[in-house]
Amino acid sequence: MSNYDVINSNAPRVDTPAKAKGKAIFIDDMSMPDMLFGALLQSPIAHGKILNIDISAAKKLKGVKAVVTAKEAGLIPYGVSPARYDENVFCHDNVRYIGDEIAAVAAVDLETAIAAASLIKVDYQELPALLTIDDAMAEGAPVLHKKYPRNICAQVNQEFGNFEAGLKESDIIKTTTFKSKRQDAAFLEPQGCIANFDKLTENLTLYSSTQVPHYVQRILSMVLKLPIGKVRVIKPYLGAGFGIKAGTNTMEIVSCLLSMKTGKPVKMNYSREQVFMFGRARHQFVHTMTTGVKKDGTLMALKNECYLDGGAYTSFGIATVYYSGSLLGGPYKLPNMKYDGYRIYTNKPACGAQRGHGGVIARACWEQQLDMIAEELGMDPIELRLKNMMVTGDITCNDFNMSSLGMKECIEAVKDGSEWNKKKGKLPKGKGIGMACGFFVSGAGYPIYRSDTYHSTAVIKLTEDGGTALLYTASSEIGQGSDTTMAMIAAETLGIPLSDIRIESGDTDFGVDLGAYSSRQTLMTGHAVYDAAAHVKQQILEVLAEELNISADEIDIKKGIIIFKKSQPDFSKLRERYIKEHRGWTDNPSADDPLTFKEASRIAFLAKGIISANGKYKPHQLGGKFKGAAVGTSPAYGCSAQIVELTVDEQTGQITIDNMIDAHDCGFAINRVSVEGQMEGSLSMGLGEAMFEEVKFDSKGKIINADLAEYKIPTALDMPPVKAIIVESSEPNGPFGAKEVGEGAIMPTIPAILNAVYDAAGVRIFELPLTPERVYQAILDYKNKKAS
Amino acid sequence: MLLPKFNFYEPKTQGEALSIMNEYGLKAKLIAGGTDLLANMKRKLLSPDALVGISEIEEFKNLEISDKTIKIGSCFTVSAIAESAVIEKKISALAVGARALGTPLIRNLATIGGNLGSARPAADIPPSLIAYNAKAVLKSVSGERTVLLDKFFKGPGFTEIQPNEILTEIIIDIPDGYYGAGYINLGIRKAQDCNIVNVASFVSLDEPNGVINSARIVMGCVGPTHLRANAAENILIGNKPSEKLFQEAAKIAESECKPIDDFRASAVYKKAMIRVLTKRTLDIAVKEASLK
């Protein structure tokens, strides 16, 4: 085992007791004196021109305190990336999807607010609803946003190396097209918030179930025209987010607006149906890929063309369309890569970022294609991958630096762990085994808005008795375990037990942290916390050195005890002082006890006042210089390999996943159970997308399965036993060598399942999800083809 | 989604419940577990003036077993059915259906009466009950009547139950001799799923390894109510079970069902699956019958 006292262990999470006892406070549990409830009026049609809005009846309803429309909210555009601020708080000219927000009401209770919203009368002139990419790109189709002809929201054309030249050198060329379906992340907690504006001080506080308090703070400040110092965003406990809560939602702005109008706290919540209507989860992707390889299996060239059904607004989409190209740069050595990506506006809820942002379907398409190529080459799929695998220090054709990469170790771990060699191609009919690999960023290298800002800051402050270290970070615990990770890093760095750290997080008053997205917090916030803790520790060591008249280099702190590396000096005077201050206390040290951190930090307080330090982190200059180089650039990359075993019922098309094994290189596991938890969660989410999940619309653009009965995520019975293997490659750019696990682990899941289905049933399927009917049909087509 | 406003009654006895229903008629709805009703009310598909809670009435929660019959009170829960040793032994296909329904949380609330009362063509409880030839007892202030479950369903959401009536119990006459039944439901995932198709098949044999003397095949999700595969049943009777016979019956059943395309699956797929499930449930039924 490691030399560490706190990190690299299986630590119980710091938030477990509160959650297990039901004491953790979520937005839905919160209320405030005099609180009002807000409700939205959302468009019932997918596309239309607003002719008139009449709010008079709503205003007259008893109990209604405010009604707001675009008139009150103004027209300052906002969104996620300043490159595409294409949203207004309320629609003023057109509505662009069923659910587009038109007005809102604050009232004394939710029933009244909903009733009032329904009294707002809107006259529309309906426009054709563009529900597919083909509709939206058709000649003469109406344009959703004037600035973007043909409804092309964003277009990326990149070439690294020379694709055509690479193809010329190839012996085998394979082209496939792959289609996925729009997702919903199905987090347990629907978005909600409470805004509280104090008319006297003009301070605004928003409590919100967000992954990104900092970005929300900036958007509120910009849209509501408040100085950023007057805006505070606090994130209570969160029931997950998976990327959907990484942008600002309409309620977050509207509740503030209503609170500013009324001077009272205003609470708003999405119903589950509204969660679906708001969308912002994974896009639908259609990829067409052409890969060229040499006879010996050397990858020569890849052309990737992708269309994303974006929905009515951009949200994270501009990053998504870059990621769906750039994330194929690794983990294989690929000299020539061409990418053409198009994100198209349609009259549906906007899509955005979801776990594995932009890369999941590209990965699924390509890893299935690689298996097809391996078969044609007569090569074991693992052998093909190993042959092309990058190693630590390699740089991709699009300038990603693999500063650590335990890809090979991951592959070997799953290969051995699954007894691949005994099983591949040797399982009985109907049973199959498949594998795939993937990698992901460890934090976006650049903030969403152009800035030299620190990506993370942290403050550590010791209590005056020296017994407890208070850690303040604006990072977001959203269920993934980041509070525990940060507390562990602080404890390890300071040299004290985890129980002596008290962490407060998720509040913009604690500093700047870009938040929980792009798998960034362990690396980035972790660095800031390490930095703060190291500075606090140094201050204590320096005071001690001076008091004891030795060099600070000779002193260390471990498990809450002061360690003298050379000879032990006489610290009895210090102890005497400490004890004198604590007369009558029953826990004073006795003469031959070692000197404790507690005593030392009390002495330090007496010398210097409150001992505290700031920590900060931003990545060094990263990546290439080409347009879009920022997307996918990261200080580090996590990677994983997976093997799936499954059974296909050939008569019904039903698939049963029997076993999954995942090896993930997270650089270094701060908390091993949290790493395993992220791996298992990723697999479950990938399994759902592969097998069941699809947001479905009717012909008018209304979602027909906006609930968790008909939108099918995996149940406990659908999840197989999972073996999660942690690989540690020690990342030079990560704190203690740590990098991501939150998203990279989902990358191989879908293609590993696809490849196993082929092994089991002999069919390649190029469209998700793998419903029984789709699999049945594929088997039928295959049999018919074989017969003819 | 908020519930609409309603008055709530919680009668303590059957008599009280019957007189409330007599007074309110169409304006009231009975509520047992509420797992179907409350979801519909939240969606504003229904907004009755009153709800009459019957799940605390002891008479409705009984399970009565004799040599000849099993009587299940309408408020007997689905989880209790799933766990009952007697049901497992005597009418196993019902237990299989109960275990397939929803989730543990839903099963703890959901009742057999509510499952029949909601009359969903995809429900998990009716096919097995119809296959066992079960009857429903309907009571009102003016008396009681017994309806064969096969004739009980009138369309999605509609049954024989009149506005002033309460379904009080389900009666299953335990078949004589060598009988067995199988139930299979097919969906997208392994639990908490609305079925794509479901089938229950019952057979009885004149002796172990003998000829089939009665058969019932009940198909769900392929019509406005559960359908019987009459022609398929007919070719079974008088014959010895065999692979070929069951394949033939399954093929006929496929031609007897009338599914529609919907967002869950195409009619073509549902038809094909009726064939697969018919064959498989017949296999289970005969296996169980031979072991009796």
Ligand SMILES: Cc1cc2nc3c(=O)[nH]c(=O)nc-3n(C[C@H](O)[C@H](O)[C@H](O)COP(=O)(O)OP(=O)(O)OC[C@H]3O[C@@H](n4cnc5c(N)ncnc54)[C@H](O)[C@@H]3O)c2cc1C
């Ligand atoms: C998440 C979820 C999953 C589900 N999964 C399944 C599933 O897999 N399979 C399945 O079959 N169903 C499923 N259901 C539907 C539902 O749970 C079942 O139909 C259940 O058996 C209904 O019983 P209940 O007691 O809750 O009925 P209630 O909701 O209380 O009543 C349903 C209807 O029956 C009427 N009713 C109830 N009792 C009587 C009576 N004694 N006499 C006359 N009328 C009566 C009510 O007035 C109402 O119209 C699911 C529901 C949910 C919410």
